Amino acid sequence: MTIALALEQLLNGIQLGVMLFLMAAGLTLIFGVMGLINLAHGSLYMVGAFACAAVAAWTGSFWLGLIASLACAAAAGAIVELAVIRRLYDRDHLDQVLATFALILIFSEGTRWLFGDFPLYLDIPALLQGVVTLPGDASYPVYRLAIIAVGALIALGLYLLIGKTRLGMRIRAGESDREMIGALGVDIRTLYTLVFALGSALAGLAGALVGALQSVQVGMGEPVLILAFVVIVIGGIGSIKGALYGALLVGVTDTLGRFLLPQFLALFVDPSQAGMIGGAMASMLIYVVMAVILAVKPRGLFPPAHA
Amino acid sequence: MVEPVLQIDNLVKAFGALRATDGVSIDLRPGEIHALIGPNGAGKSTLIHQICGTVRPDSGTIRFAGEDIGALNTAERAQKGLGRTFQVSSLAPEFSALRNVMLAVQAKQGSSFGFFRPVMRDRSLVDPAMAILERVGLADRARLPAAELSHGERRQLEIAMALALQSKAFLLDEPMAGMGPEGSKRLTGFLDALRREAPILLVEHDMDAVFALADRISVLVYGKVIATGTVDEIRSNPTVRTAYLGDHA
């Protein structure tokens, strides 16, 4: 094992973490402000990826595709919020789970209807193709570094949005006291639609960015959604800060676990066995981490004070 | 002197800068009704939460029936014999009044892990529960879901559940709240007799009931007990008059 390889894996882990953060930030914001658990968040990720791939194929521009992904996911989010989600805020979590599960079925089958059963492919834009050389003679794709940069920018942007703007102030007020914000004269229904569209746009962006790394297909959002759940459970549901740390922890743990565990086991058993056992163990690693964290802190690392 | 059933020493609980409980010491002796009064926000609820184990104090001790119960959780304290009613009725709303009391009876018997015998055909549960419902005057409402009982009946049902636990002490949190004059009068009579079974720590705003029932009264203001004494002592206590009773009595 070389330093270069380890560095590459570490960056891969951070890149996965950044993707998870984009998903988890929306989920945790929506839960924090509206108290809603949204299983269909992965569908919005898929919507973003399909929008980007379709528009990029049509116009030949990845960048237009990226804009389309944000717009489509935000629009889909807003429509779903207006049509379905706002009827669920006062319902119990079971109803929310079921209704958003139904939305997944509708989104998945609807997308198959529109785009067929075959996956779409999305090319990395020319500007971001190629690799850079890192210390220790490692080379690393520019595109993945760009994703990390985008994630860092979004994290900063969310921090500023929530900490420094009027909208952010309303969001924070909504988190701590729904009645007060109503009394303040803020139109809470519009605020909820906005927050939901914002979360959806982040998920759509994540889907579009990942779309260029893997194929764009129905169901692509679901594994990411479940990892994002693990992230916000670890971070503390409702906490953006928790989502960031949780996402990086999960991303790095998962990637390094898949890389290191088989090698570690190879010191004790023969390589093919080590690959098999190590792979199986690595796929369970983040859940073990989650279990350990919950055993110590049942409400996650950064539980919101009011919950 | 008889040993108190419940003894609270120097209890402190702060939320940030607010000392909700600020060095409270009170005790509850066998056979007495000890009323705890004070204005809203005086820290009565926080104190009750600490006695029941839903809030952990920062310091101080709570002894019950001769042992320190500070480390026990709510369920364990209930098993030791601390019976409690709530300010806002707390029942299993879908269950009938009878099955609510039966829940307490089965808890007292210490056997909630029976899987096959229907409780409604279990005389060791139904009979004692029915007897208690008769005692509190709810026998004819036994089959109604708790959610359909009137406010006063729900309070009576809570007391029935505390009775079913054969508690060594009762902690009653504003049992008179929301009762009509008729109901208050009946409940006052009932509590008067109940003290012979086990002492009562009574948190109550209804001063008529407090003065009619209490053997001793403690006055809690801003997290501190400013006075403890008999009804007459408290009535004539100048500090209490200015701090509390002045604006009410």
Add this chain to the structure above:
Amino acid sequence: MLTRENTVNLVLALLLLVAPLAANAFGQPFYVTLATRIAILALAALGLNLALGLGGLVSFGHAAFFGIGGYAAGILSSHALSYEPMIFGLPGTVQMPVIWIVAVIAAGLVALAIGAISLRTSGVYFIMITLAFAQMVYYFAISWPAYGGEDGLSILVRNQFPGLNTMKPLSFFLVCYVVLLAGIGLFALIRASRFGTALQAARQNETRVATVGIHPYRIRLTGFVISAMITALAGALYADLNRFVSPSMLSWHMSGELIVLIILGGTGRLFGPVAGAALYVAFEFALGGLTERWQFFLGLILLGVVLFARGGLLGLLAGKAKHG
């Protein structure tokens, strides 16, 4: 006493028995298989209904137990057919009763571990954590190649039940039907028992349960484990029905579907899972015959039920639930 709900229940139970008997008499084994599927899914949902309906524990991870049951059937029979011993040199088996016991015990142990951690939390945390743990089991099954990994594991010959030819659709249906009725009986007993009283009370009012001196955590953990065991038994039967077990039995879609069955039928109702499973399989059959995209319409129907008809089918047929 024959209440309206009891009448509806009786009719459902009889229909589920008579329909496949008739289908068999008219030489339509396909419908017998359909009824078998209903009975097995109903049993799986019945297990979940114990945790969800009685205990209020919204487990989004019951596919884990369903799949563990399935894999117990697949693994035991594959060892029996290949004559390869398993760990500790134990032989495999093709006898259903033995398989069921193994399935139930294995799922119970896993549920004990998952429940012990998940039940420290509540609300959305519980939903997400059960989902995550089920996903852990799913990924383990995919990445562990010994029993087929992603491809799953075939059961070459359906496992056996003493005195019956289980390869005959009707015989296997009857096995499943009797097991389902036994499960319903157990559910009814538990619901009326001391334990059931405490479990339901913990859903209605946790503080109240603690205040009478019962530990809600222990009650819920026990309920969760029993619930998982019943669902695992259904999983073992499901594997035998399909003669195939794969990670899809463990997938989160499966967990979602089990909840859907309960809601379609009526949460916490004794025959809710039966009604829900019958409705679900009927949708699947009727809509699936019309369009490949039938799940789109299932989604719409489900959305409609959640938003507008929360009592489910039994709520429509038998009115509101009554408690003792």
